[in-house]
Amino acid sequence: MQLPDRLSVLEAVAFKETFQQIFQNHPLPPKIILDFRQTTFIDSCGIGALVNNYKNATSKDIELVLTNVGTPVMMILRMTNLDQILTVELLSESSQPPALPPTHPSTRSGIKRGLDIIGAIVGLGITALLFIPIATAIKLDSPGPIFFSQIRKGWMGKEFRIWKFRSMYVGSQDISKGKIRVKPLDENAPDPRVTRVGRFLRKSSLDELPQFVNVLTGEMSLVGTRPPTPDEVDYYDVPEWQRLDVKPGMTGEWQVNGRNQIHNFKDIIDLDLRYQHHWSLMYDVKLIIKTILVVFSKNSGAA
Template sequence: MSTLSLSNQAAMRKPSRDRASYYTLTWRQKQLLLTLSPTQTTPLLPALESEQLLADCLKRSPIHLVKLTPDIGEAALALWADACAKVNKPAYLSVPSIAALPKKQNRLKWWLKRLVDWSAAALLILVIGPLMLGLSFLIRLQSPGPVFFSQWRVGERGKLFRILKFRTMVTGAELYHHQVMGHQAGLHKCENDPRVTPVGRWMRKYSLDELPQLINVLRGEMSLVGPRPWALYDAVRLSPAVRQRLNALPGITGIWQVTGRSHLRDLDDVNRVDLRYMGSWSLRQDFKILLMTVPKVLSGFGAF
């Protein structure tokens, strides 16, 4: 069933949630490009509707990575990301390139930033280890289920990665995400989200649920300071005009978190703030954002 390795282009159906949509798969230089197709132009590949069968096909294929257009939707992105993770092949969101990347502006200062990231993350994990253990105990005591919450986010150059957080909601809360958020146009944040546990609400107020992201920093998937790491349900709703922002290395804290967290919720506006940050990036600015983060966290600024 090594379908992907036998053909350069094929079409497949979207997962059963939307039978009217089709995809075009194009194989270029050991990269598989997945785009939305308006009509069925070649025979369907029903085997690829299953995550496990898709993973089997990817495993047998010589491709090195998969690129996915945001237009295919959240469900399809998650399906492919999960299948790619099973066979250790990276999945990327296909995003337009951008010149104003901090990494390109000054490589020496950028690597200094990354050295600070890794060193500080390792030190913080050692120092606050007892606190993290205590929070883990509270989560297990309050609600049955895993201590950590993992979710696909968009990282540097569109690479998909699983962000780590302390679980602040009831188990299985993701299944009810769109039911709770409805047709909310801006950021999918709900002040009185019924899925959040009492302990989770307290942790969210002081951003304690984000401490496990220090592990993402050690993995090289995040920085201490950078733009917000978009979830798939937010990334697919970005307008093409600001999708270039998805090239950025995301951060645990950033300019939006310390300035507009409580009132700036329009997706494109948040991205424009991040694009300005990227265009004027400096180590001094990152240090200033870190200093601003401390009082914001202690006061529970815009958190819910």
């Protein structure tokens, strides 16, 4: 199968549909070869289609091989660790180092990155000042670690570990071992999984202070889209991968537009795409100011 020169949202949707048509053949082919000779650009939707097609092929015992993969595409496969999963045959490597894929102008903005670094340093200074009282309160309230970490999907679907102050009882998210505590049917009732100190940390957004580490390392930005979990991304259709064209943020449209009330998946996706459409440095500043106002309002905090 010959891949196009660009593998963005429209081409990625067509790529997935063509793959689905192959699965309707009888008998199924033992191997499918994807020729990337012409492909010089791939964004998060292209990655999403590739991951989806790989999973479908594997489920039907079909070998998937990527051949003639050039440097730009290979860089993305390495960045997302897909080169460790997929069978890849390289085209001749270029001696020139590839540039980052231009998925969205925010990812190429040196000023935005500079603001992230300055904001992260200031934020970590605040975190250091508040660490002892927060850590003491967490330990006195319930047994367990001070920090909570979780794998999330970042730019282009690259996985990273996000950090927060722990706000839930230990084991409350361990679904596989049957320890999860179910949310109450009454959404206005307190979530029994969240500790007393955790409710305060969430309401004040203090639980998110350790994420300044993620911002400093470049895995996140001060402003961006909501970072999804790998389980959530597994259910994405190809167009929904567009939200991964930008770095996830500590704050963004979802956080300042009533995150307690917005739980519909489509609404969250629409907010993330709206951020990408309206993005500018001034827009980031406006969202940061709105975030500060929301944090100090009586209705702030996560559900």
